[in-house]
Amino acid sequence: MKKKRPVRRAAAPAALLAAALQAQSDGVFITEAKLGPRGLKILFVNASFCAMTGYSASRLIGRHHGSLHVEKADIDRLRRWLPTAQPGQSLAGEGYVERPDGSSLYAAWNFDLLRDRHGRVTHIIATYRDTTEKRRLQEALVHSQRLDAVGRLAGGVAHDFNNLISVINGYCQILAGQIVDQPQVLREVEEIHKAGQKAAALTRQLLAFGRRQPMNPRVINLNHIVRDNHEILQRLLGNSGRLAPELEPDLGNVRADPAQFQQVLLNLVINARDALRENGRVVIRTSNREIPPGLNRRLTDTPPGRYVVLAVSDNGTGMDADTQAHLFEPFFTTKDEGKGTGLGLALVYGVVQQSGGYISVNSTLHVGSTFEILLPLVREAAEPASTPSLPALPATRGHETVLLVEEDDVVSKMVAGILTADGYRVLTARHPGQALKEAHREGQPVQLLIAPFNLLGGESEKLARAMHVARPGLRVLNTGMTDSPPLSWLAPQHHISLPKPFALSELLKAARKLLDA
Numbered sequence: 451m452k453k454k455r456p457v458r459r460a461a462a463p464a465a466l467l468a469a470a471l472q473a474q475s476d477g478v479f480i481t482e483a484k485l486g487p488r489g490l491k492i493l494f495v496n497a498s499f500c501a502m503t504g505y506s507a508s509r510l511i512g513r514h515h516g517s518l519h520v521e522k523a524d525i526d527r528l529r530r531w532l533p534t535a536q537p538g539q540s541l542a543g544e545g546y547v548e549r550p551d552g553s554s555l556y557a558a559w560n561f562d563l564l565r566d567r568h569g570r571v572t573h574i575i576a577t578y579r580d581t582t583e584k585r586r587l588q589e590a591l592v593h594s595q596r597l598d599a600v601g602r603l604a605g606g607v608a609h610d611f612n613n614l615i616s617v618i619n620g621y622c623q624i625l626a627g628q629i630v631d632q633p634q635v636l637r638e639v640e641e642i643h644k645a646g647q648k649a650a651a652l653t654r655q656l657l658a659f660g661r662r663q664p665m666n667p668r669v670i671n672l673n674h675i676v677r678d679n680h681e682i683l684q685r686l687l688g689n690s691g692r693l694a695p696e697l698e699p700d701l702g703n704v705r706a707d708p709a710q711f712q713q714v715l716l717n718l719v720i721n722a723r724d725a726l727r728e729n730g731r732v733v734i735r736t737s738n739r740e741i742p743p744g745l746n747r748r749l750t751d752t753p754p755g756r757y758v759v760l761a762v763s764d765n766g767t768g769m770d771a772d773t774q775a776h777l778f779e780p781f782f783t784t785k786d787e788g789k790g791t792g793l794g795l796a797l798v799y800g801v802v803q804q805s806g807g808y809i810s811v812n813s814t815l816h817v818g819s820t821f822e823i824l825l826p827l828v829r830e831a832a833e834p835a836s837t838p839s840l841p842a843l844p845a846t847r848g849h850e851t852v853l854l855v856e857e858d859d860v861v862s863k864m865v866a867g868i869l870t871a872d873g874y875r876v877l878t879a880r881h882p883g884q885a886l887k888e889a890h891r892e893g894q895p896v897q898l899l900i901a902p903f904n905l906l907g908g909e910s911e912k913l914a915r916a917m918h919v920a921r922p923g924l925r926v927l928n929t930g931m932t933d934s935p936p937l938s939w940l941a942p943q944h945h946i947s948l949p950k951p952f953a954l955s956e957l958l959k960a961a962r963k964l965l966d967a
Contacts, residue, residue, distance in 0.1 A: 468494070477502045477557075477578035480564070481515060483571045485532055489516025489525050490574055502557070502580050504549040515576070520546035520554055528561065535563055544581065556582045611649065612950035613858040619646040620864045620954045650951045666707050667805065668833045672736050672760050672825075673697045675711055683719050683734075690723050691730025691764075698737045703832050704758045704825040706805045714798045718762040718821050721795060725766030725819065735761040739824065752808045756827040763820040769813040777811060848874040850965055851894050853917075855885045855901035855910065856929075861950075865900070868954050869961070874898075882913035895921045898965055902930035903937060915939075925964035927957075943967040 471478050477499030481490035495510045503510075503518065516525045524545055531541045541561040546554045557578045564573040622643035629635045676683075676695055684693045715734075722732045736759065743754040769777070778799035802809045802823050813819035852874045856862035859880075866876045875894075879885035882901065889896050899917060901910045910930070918924045918940070926945040928937060929952070937945045944967065946960045 472496045474498055474577075477580075479510070479515070479576050479578075481574045481576065483563075483573055485525075485529055486514060488514035489519070489528070490514065490576075493573070499578060502555065502578065503547060504551065509550075518547050520548055531561070537563070537565065537569075547578070555580050556585045613861050615646050615650050615951040617858075617860045617864055619643060619650065619951060620868070622646065623954050624864075624868065646951075666709070667705050668708065669703050669705055669828055669830045670708050670711070671701060671703050671832045672711070672758060673701050674832070675708060675715060676734055676736065676760075679712060679715060683715070686716070686719055687723050687726075687730075687732060691726045691732055693719075694731060694733045696733060696735045698735075700738070701736050702738050702756070702758050702827040703830065704805075704807075705828050705830075706807075706825060707801070710801045710805075714801050714823070715760075715762075717795065717798050721821075722762055722764035722766065722819070725764055725768070727766060729765075731765050733761075733763045735759070735763070737761075738827065752824055757807075757824040758827050759822060759824055761820055761822040763818060765818040768815040768817050768819055769811075770815055774811055774813055778809075848872050848962065848965070850897040851875045851877065852898045852900060852961070853877045853879070853885055853889055853896045855879050855882055855899070855913070857881060865954075865957065868958065872958060874961075882909035886913055886916060889917055889920075896924070897921075898925045898927065898961060900927045900929060900961070903928045925967070927960055927964060 471480075471494070474496055475498055477496065479492050479495040479499055481492050484491070492510050492513055492515055495507050497507075500507055500510065505518075516522065519525065524543060527543060528541060535541070542559070544556065544558040547557050548554050558581050559576055559578045561574055561576050563571050564575055566572050622639050625639050626636060626643075629639065676697060680693070680695065687693055719732060719734075723730075726732070739757045739759050741752055741754050741757065778795050798821075799809060802825075805825060807823055807825040809821065809823050811819060811821050848869070852869055854862060854866055854869070854876055856865065856878070857880050862878050862880070866878050869876045877885075877888045877896070879888050885899075885901070896917060899914055901913065903910045903914075914924070914926055914937075924940075924944070926937060926940060928945060928947045929950060930947070937947075944964065946964055948956060948960050
């Protein structure tokens with residue numbers, strides 16, 4: 451019986467192999483095995499690599515691949531890999547590749563050795579994949595996470611500062627009522643109070659960046675904000691430049707806190723003023739914009755919808771990419787020491803985010819910058835502005851029992867003192883667990899609970915619910931960062947949010963309003 455001869459498979463023709471490489475969606479080129487000072491000499495390149503880089507095949511063949519790489523260290527890695535590379539062992543890397551027009555793309559690549567039947571390296575094949583968009587998304591995510599982490603830190607610092615500022619401002623109000631007949635001392639106390647108010651404004655900026663600043667949103671028209679502040683904005687510019695409003699006549703309305711957006715506008719104009727050169731010009735534009743579906747292909751793109759746009763542009767010095775990457779971080783500033791806190795743009799970022807909007811910056815060195823804010827358009831009519839009342843220490847003559855939960859002993863002593871002086875019977879506790887014991891120990895029921903609530907309620911919510919079961923008419927004054935969802939189970943007239951740092955006059959009025967409801 452004759453043995454069957456093994457069937458030899460026909461080698462794939464060169465044309466078929468070339469067609470297969472041309473059909474690859476990734477960029478592919480084949481080079482000589484010899485590595486020169488400028489890299490590997492390209493012998494073959496497919497159409498995908500040409501489309502990716504913007505070079506024609508005729509410009510690439512015969513060229514050394516290292517001339518395409520922005521970082522020359524990429525060649526050094528290749529030089530270290532080649533002598534020790536084993537069969538099947540690739541060299542993977544990523545970095546920037548330069549295009550003919552001077553722009554660059556970010557690519558991930560793999561280099562593999564091609565050997566003959568004797569195991570000798572004859573050629574090297576490289577595969578490139580354009581990962582520019584992926585890298586942009588990663589950088590945007592990292593930037594967002596960094597801002598979020600800094601925001602949490604800023605919020606925590608502001609919380610501690612608010613306790614101190616509440617004490618300073620509160621005792622100033624108490625002293626002011628006792629030294630009316632001593633003008634010199636009264637002026638000095640007023641100076642302390644002014645400094646405390648400035649400190650409170652700084653903590654509000656920190657809280658705004660962390661999106662923990664309490665907002666008082668209502669339906670407003672941004673044209674009114676610009677017109678009402680035109681005089682002070684021009685005064686801010688002074689001799690540095692001129693203000694040029696370009697306002698959309700039929701501008702839609704938005705829901706935002708007018709006081710916060712006034713501060714946003716002031717900060718953006720101040721930032722533009724500091725960047726101006728000779729013949730400076732700051733343009734404030736408003737417009738309506740509709741973003742149709744299908745244009746938000748990236749996670750960082752603004753979602754489809756109807757928006758109102760507020761843009762502040764200047765023809766100043768502009769910013770480089772590194773400055774723009776850190777622009778909204780608290781305490782980041784390019785100004786000289788003592789000329790800026792680094793909180794202005796952090797506040798802008800926080801207020802816009804908290805208002806459900808989006809902010810972007812487009813800047814070019816020696817050309818200028820444009821900050822653009824998009825806020826969702828609303829259909830309701832704009833609400834009239836309210837006139838704030840001046841703080842005072844009213845005599846409300848309370849008589850009810852109040853349970854005060856405050857972890858800061860100095861704040862607790864001050865608040866309990868002013869409530870007691872006004873006639874209330876005050877029980878104090880440092881935390882909700884201790885407060886519940888105090889409430890149970892009392893013979894008379896507690897009518898008002900003053901405690902800090904956070905976004906998730908936590909122990910303060912459990913305390914309030916337990917006390918509400920025993921006394922359904924319980925009133926709650928929330929001194930936390932925000933009027934949070936856990937309070938929604940109370941009747942609207944039975945709870946008020948009064949975040950720190952609050953004026954003692956506001957505390958007394960809020961307590962009386964709740965108890966009289």
